[in-house]
Amino acid sequence: MSTPGPESPVVLSLRGVSKAYGAVQALRDVSFDCRAGEVHALVGENGSGKSTLLGIASGFLVPDKGLVEIGGRRRRRGSPSEARRLGLGIAYQTYSHVLDLSVAENLYLAVPGDERPTYGRMEKWAASTLEEFGLDVSVKVAVGTLSLVQRQLLEVVKSLLARPKVLLLDEPTTALGPQEVEQLHSLVRERSRAGVGVVYVSHRLPEVLGIADRITVLRDGVGQGTFEAAGMTEEALVALMIGRPLQLAFPERERDGRVPEVLLEVSGLRGDRFGPIDLEVEKGEILGIAGAEGNGQVQFLRALAGVERPNGRASCDGDELNAKSPLAALRAGVVLLSGDRAQESLFPVLSVRTNTTIQVLRSLGRLGFLGRRPERRMVDDMVRRLRIRMASIEQPVQSLSGGNQQKVSLTRPFLRGNVKLILADEPTQGVDVGARFDIYDALRAKANEGVALIVKSSDPLELAGLCDRVVVMSRGRIVDEIRGDELGERRIVEAIVGGGVVKASA
Amino acid sequence: MRFRGWVPLVLLTALILAVGAFTAVRQDAFLTEYNINNLLLSTMPLALVAIGQTNALLVGGFDVSVAALITMCVVTASFMLKPDETTFALLLGSLAIVGVGLATGVFNATLIRILRLPSIIATLGTLSILEGASLLLRDHPEGPINSDVIDALNTSIGAVPVAFIGVVVFAVLADIWLYRTAMGMRVRAVGLDETSSRRLGMSTGRIVFLAFVLCSVVASIAGFYSAAQVQIGSPIIGDYALQSIAAAVLGGASLAGGRGSFIGTLVAALFLSLISNILPLFQQPTEYAQMTIGVLILLALVLYQAPRLIAQFRSGWQTVGRLRTRPGEAPAA
Numbered sequence: 071m072s073t074p075g076p077e078s079p080v081v082l083s084l085r086g087v088s089k090a091y092g093a094v095q096a097l098r099d100v101s102f103d104c105r106a107g108e109v110h111a112l113v114g115e116n117g118s119g120k121s122t123l124l125g126i127a128s129g130f131l132v133p134d135k136g137l138v139e140i141g142g143r144r145r146r147r148g149s150p151s152e153a154r155r156l157g158l159g160i161a162y163q164t165y166s167h168v169l170d171l172s173v174a175e176n177l178y179l180a181v182p183g184d185e186r187p188t189y190g191r192m193e194k195w196a197a198s199t200l201e202e203f204g205l206d207v208s209v210k211v212a213v214g215t216l217s218l219v220q221r222q223l224l225e226v227v228k229s230l231l232a233r234p235k236v237l238l239l240d241e242p243t244t245a246l247g248p249q250e251v252e253q254l255h256s257l258v259r260e261r262s263r264a265g266v267g268v269v270y271v272s273h274r275l276p277e278v279l280g281i282a283d284r285i286t287v288l289r290d291g292v293g294q295g296t297f298e299a300a301g302m303t304e305e306a307l308v309a310l311m312i313g314r315p316l317q318l319a320f321p322e323r324e325r326d327g328r329v330p331e332v333l334l335e336v337s338g339l340r341g342d343r344f345g346p347i348d349l350e351v352e353k354g355e356i357l358g359i360a361g362a363e364g365n366g367q368v369q370f371l372r373a374l375a376g377v378e379r380p381n382g383r384a385s386c387d388g389d390e391l392n393a394k395s396p397l398a399a400l401r402a403g404v405v406l407l408s409g410d411r412a413q414e415s416l417f418p419v420l421s422v423r424t425n426t427t428i429q430v431l432r433s434l435g436r437l438g439f440l441g442r443r444p445e446r447r448m449v450d451d452m453v454r455r456l457r458i459r460m461a462s463i464e465q466p467v468q469s470l471s472g473g474n475q476q477k478v479s480l481t482r483p484f485l486r487g488n489v490k491l492i493l494a495d496e497p498t499q500g501v502d503v504g505a506r507f508d509i510y511d512a513l514r515a516k517a518n519e520g521v522a523l524i525v526k527s528s529d530p531l532e533l534a535g536l537c538d539r540v541v542v543m544s545r546g547r548i549v550d551e552i553r554g555d556e557l558g559e560r561r562i563v564e565a566i567v568g569g570g571v572v573k574a575s576a
Numbered sequence: 577m578r579f580r581g582w583v584p585l586v587l588l589t590a591l592i593l594a595v596g597a598f599t600a601v602r603q604d605a606f607l608t609e610y611n612i613n614n615l616l617l618s619t620m621p622l623a624l625v626a627i628g629q630t631n632a633l634l635v636g637g638f639d640v641s642v643a644a645l646i647t648m649c650v651v652t653a654s655f656m657l658k659p660d661e662t663t664f665a666l667l668l669g670s671l672a673i674v675g676v677g678l679a680t681g682v683f684n685a686t687l688i689r690i691l692r693l694p695s696i697i698a699t700l701g702t703l704s705i706l707e708g709a710s711l712l713l714r715d716h717p718e719g720p721i722n723s724d725v726i727d728a729l730n731t732s733i734g735a736v737p738v739a740f741i742g743v744v745v746f747a748v749l750a751d752i753w754l755y756r757t758a759m760g761m762r763v764r765a766v767g768l769d770e771t772s773s774r775r776l777g778m779s780t781g782r783i784v785f786l787a788f789v790l791c792s793v794v795a796s797i798a799g800f801y802s803a804a805q806v807q808i809g810s811p812i813i814g815d816y817a818l819q820s821i822a823a824a825v826l827g828g829a830s831l832a833g834g835r836g837s838f839i840g841t842l843v844a845a846l847f848l849s850l851i852s853n854i855l856p857l858f859q860q861p862t863e864y865a866q867m868t869i870g871v872l873i874l875l876a877l878v879l880y881q882a883p884r885l886i887a888q889f890r891s892g893w894q895t896v897g898r899l900r901t902r903p904g905e906a907p908a909a
Contacts (some may be wrong), residue, residue, distance in 0.1 A: 130775060151777030166775035168765045170834060175761055179776045189758050228776075 654809020
């Protein structure tokens with residue numbers, strides 16, 4: 071990595087930027103700059119103002135105060151097209167795809183007007199562009215039919231189409247497995263060597279330390295300083311992000327004195343994109359599922375939860391799980407925490423209170439009327455136990471940070487009686503560091519009550535720290551099992567990379 | 577995405593042919609040059625206003641003020657296009673009518689884009705204002721409209737009005753523009769996903785603004801043909817708001833924005849006029865026309881939904897289709 075010296079020209083500069091949403095001060099007098107040829111990471115917990123900062127830099131948001139300069143030229147008004155003209159490319163965390171348009175059309179829209187090919191040549195041009203970036207998808211299909219991995223890579227490709235001088239990447243790896251991350255990082259390095267200034271936002275600190283030249287930390291909308299990445303450690307960064315030192319400690323495993331008792335038995339289970347799978351999970355055990363994205367992990371979890379229909383046998387605590395519907399699985403004590411919180415677990419516009427109690431309303435009812443006081447008590451209790459941070463329990467769930475949204479969906483296994491098996495799909499995706507450990511604690515607490523958990527995660531560090539045992543899936547089958555002292559981040563990554571997995575994003 | 581408007585198009589054409597054949601066999605009066613000419617002429621106002629409405633629907637909005645705007649245009653015509661005016665005055669008068677459309681469009685677009693009102697509410701307000709203004713100017717039908725203008729508007733080659741040919745050409749060109757040019761694609765992108773479009777650097781505000789202005793201007797042209805039909809400054813003109821939305825939706829437009837076809841809209845407008853045209857031939861009261869149209873609209877919409885509904889049922893009754901597989905999963909390689 072060629073570390074650019076301070077003499078490299080500044081391609082993006084924000085000076086004294088402030089922005090408030092109503093009473094909430096999202097950014098307070100923040101300054102930030104990115105030089106040509108460097109990778110400048112921006113880290114902070116969810117809600118620390120990273121996305122607001124990027125939004126202002128990209129022209130999508132107008133700051134209340136402060137200056138933005140792109141390529142040495144001052145931006146006059148908030149307009150994404152102006153920022154793009156000045157040489158700014160951005161890959162949004164939530165993407166900028168029009169899902170109903172084709173891949174070719176989406177690429178076409180991402181190019182400034184004067185550089186576009188003629189409309190008739192669009193598909194040919196799009197195909198050659200994708201080939202150049204090594205992304206193997208059909209240009210004719212609607213973006214809505216692509217996998218999340220493909221969408222994320224496509225977003226990055228789009229941000230590069232206008233040959234930007236400064237490139238903003240907002241959480242570009244959330245959907246990616248270790249292999250695709252490496253693929254993306256080599257692309258980023260190549261661009262930065264070519265003189266592009268890259269602003270890299272991610273909550274995955276090992277990634278950040280691996281790719282960044284400099285790191286700026288934000289906390290509660292205030293800059294905590296800019297540091298050379300070479301001298302930084304994960305612990306130091308976390309301390310800056312949360313304002314106190316945090317033991318990077320996962321909850322204790324209380325394995326001693328537990329009599330092994332098998333809860334979940336799976337034999338020859340197969341379904342859409344997975345199987346046959348044989349597996350046993352004990353009471354009180356946390357089993358991790360690792361693997362490159364798209365190797366059947368999610369389908370396997372969803373089959374157990376009765377959302378998809380498998381063939382083969384699965385039983386939970388002696389009861390046959392011939393899961394015909396999510397409801398039947400719930401009755402058998404199987405709870406799925408979906409990876410797609412907003413769509414599948416929560417009612418985003420409803421309040422924390424409603425989202426918490428909606429699943430157990432019957433227990434709160436009296437002659438069909440809700441008892442407000444017991445309801446409040448129940449919600450307050452959950453808020454305390456799971457450390458949900460919010461202004462009021464009447465706040466809509468969609469206004470909470472990702473971590474707190476996940477905590478709200480975690481109330482389900484806590485409030486329901488008769489929970490025997492929890493299936494967690496990416497329980498900490500989009501969740502900030504502080505909240506992560508609250509979630510790990512909550513999951514471990516459930517395990518200690520004798521509940522079995524299966525956690526699917528694309529974060530090897532998380533699997534190594536949280537789980538008692540990890541199985542690695544590839545092409546729908548279990549190809550490796552890691553337990554005991556062997557269980558470590560490195561070992562998991564090796565198993566994923568070495569597991570005979572062909573490129574999953576293709 | 578390629579042009580997907582063919583399902584409604586095929587369906588509507590089949591319906592028109594079927595209904596036409598049914599009528600032609602039973603009623604000699606139907607396939608006469610006079611009646612066909614009459615049918616096509618009576619389609620003109622609805623066809624035009626529905627094409628305008630398609631613009632609003634494409635960017636994800638509604639314009640319910642078109643009905644009152646057409647009335648206003650007819651009333652304006654009764655003042656500006658009087659029987660004994662010079663050609664120059666008639667030209668000025670015509671410009672004034674289009675000017676009414678332009679002003680209404682800018683007013684609506686300002687309410688919607690700049691003051692951020694929901695389009696249905698904003699145009700409802702405009703509707704009320706224009707209705708009141710029309711009644712103020714003409715509290716009862718009076719003021720005949722220049723017959724030379726009417727004749728010019730109704731010029732026909734055989735049974736086919738020149739204007740109708742013009743509308744067909746316009747609709748074809750508009751669809752090519754919408755589905756085969758970069759600008760058309762941008763309009764659809766804004767209708768489908770405004771946030772992404774803005775992120776991609778499009779001036780979404782300008783596109784939506786223009787769509788609403790265009791909607792009103794085209795509606796004011798529909799006003800000419802409406803005037804040619806009633807031939808007098810009447811403050812009571814038919815309900816074009818709902819009919820234009822119905823025609824656009826029947827033609828394949830989505831209420832959620834981003835989808836629609838001008839040809840489809842035109843064919844749907846022709847179909848709706850056909851229903852109104854044939855009922856008197858069978859000595860049926862026109863009330864039936866309205867009911868028939870309502871039933872057919874519902875039937876057509878159910879049919880358009882069919883592919884999606886079938887997919888949903890296949891995926892099992894207990895889950896909503898979309899939930900079945902998370903979109904984020906690539907097939908295992």
